[in-house]
Amino acid sequence: xxQDVYANVNRAxxxxxxxxxxxxIYESADTVTNGQNTVTEQQETNTNKTTQSNVxxxxxxxxxxxxxxxxxxxFLGLLCVILLIVIILLWFKFTTDRDQLQTSNSNLAAExxxxxxxxxxxxxxxxxxxxxxxxKYFNSSFYYITTEKKSWSESRKDCRxxxxxxxxxxxxxxxxxxxxxxxxxxxxxxLTDEVTEGDWKWVDGSKPxxxxxxxxxxxxxxxxxxxxxxxxxxxxxxxxxxxxxxxxSVSWICEKRVTGL
Ligand code: CA
Ligand code: CA
Numbered sequence: 001x002x003q004d005v006y007a008n009v010n011r012a013x014x015x016x017x018x019x020x021x022x023x024x025i026y027e028s029a030d031t032v033t034n035g036q037n038t039v040t041e042q043q044e045t046n047t048n049k050t051t052q053s054n055v056x057x058x059x060x061x062x063x064x065x066x067x068x069x070x071x072x073x074x075f076l077g078l079l080c081v082i083l084l085i086v087i088i089l090l091w092f093k094f095t096t097d098r099d100q101l102q103t104s105n106s107n108l109a110a111e112x113x114x115x116x117x118x119x120x121x122x123x124x125x126x127x128x129x130x131x132x133x134x135x136k137y138f139n140s141s142f143y144y145i146t147t148e149k150k151s152w153s154e155s156r157k158d159c160r161x162x163x164x165x166x167x168x169x170x171x172x173x174x175x176x177x178x179x180x181x182x183x184x185x186x187x188x189x190x191l192t193d194e195v196t197e198g199d200w201k202w203v204d205g206s207k208p209x210x211x212x213x214x215x216x217x218x219x220x221x222x223x224x225x226x227x228x229x230x231x232x233x234x235x236x237x238x239x240x241x242x243x244x245x246x247x248x249s250v251s252w253i254c255e256k257r258v259t260g261l
Contacts, residue, residue, distance in 0.1 A: 123258065130256070138177050143167065144254040145187060152226035152244075155188045155252030156203065166190030167253040168202045169229070172238070175212050178253065179240060182230040188252035191227035193218075193243070200227070211241070218243035229253075 127137065135142040142164075150158065156166050167189045169175050178187075190203035197220065201207055214234035218224065224243035228250055231242035244250065 126258070135256075136181065139171075139174065140258060142256040142258065143178075143181075144256075145181060145185070146251050146253075149249040149251050151249060152188050152192070152246040152252075155250070156190070159252070159254035162254055162256075164254040164256040165203050167229075167255045168204060168206075169208075169210070169212070171210060175210075175229070175238060175240075178229055179237060184230070184232060185251055186228045186230050186232060188250050189227050189229050189241075190255075191241075192225055192246070194225040194246065197225070212239050213241045214239050217241060 127142075130142045131137065133144075135144045137143075144159075144162070144164070146155070146158070152166075159165050167178070167187075168191075169178070169189060191200055191208065192203075193200045195201070200218070212229070214231045214236065217231065218227070218241075220243060222245055224245050226244055226246035227241055228244050229240050231240045234240050234242070
């Protein structure tokens with residue numbers, strides 16, 4: 001009997017322990033379940049906060065972009081207006097300057113025409129004066145052929161006193177002109193080799209570009225350093241230059257070059 005009692009007591013004790021263990025298990029399970037729910041709720045809360053935060057951020061950015069776009073549009077508009085004003089001012093200045101230049105150009109052209117008329121008038125008067133004084137005109141030059149005779153240096157001095165110089169022959173036409181004008185009269189021309197024997201130069205310092213020496217001339221016979229044209233001992237119609245002693249008395253030709261006639 002006592003053994004049954006002890007057995008029942010032990011069984012009851014074991015049942016009690018199992019109940020306690022089950023209770024603890026259930027409590028733990030509830031705790032875990034509650035914890036999971038808490039975590040889920042926390043995650044949802046965080047998700048909601050994040051979503052709200054993102055929405056709020058997007059609105060902020062969107063508002064800032066619109067404001068920037070408006071400022072940029074205003075700035076570009078002002079820039080366009082300023083550029084337009086600058087272009088208008090530059091165009092106005094350009095047209096004003098152009099009109100002034102055209103007016104100035106017209107005035108200068110009128111002054112030039114007036115000066116040309118005055119020059120032509122003066123040249124005509126000068127031409128008449130030269131011709132009345134016995135000068136001859138040919139190919140932009142007036143020429144004076146003397147009847148008296150002097151040395152080469154005295155002849156040149158006479159020309160220079162007239163504001164001219166001894167004749168310089170630059171072309172075959174000019175040579176032919178004087179052969180006809182002079183006939184049988186020999187005359188000094190402005191050609192000399194006084195400085196260096198054999199180095200013939202015109203009175204303006206230039207060397208002859210065309211030469212019309214007679215056959216056998218220049219021969220420096222008896223120290224001849226000054227040139228004449230229309231040498232009477234020549235057998236050619238065009239080659240009539242010769243060197244003579246500079247002190248010899250010969251007629252001479254002065255030349256005055258002019259332009260515009
Ligand atoms: Ca000579
Ligand atoms: Ca000679």
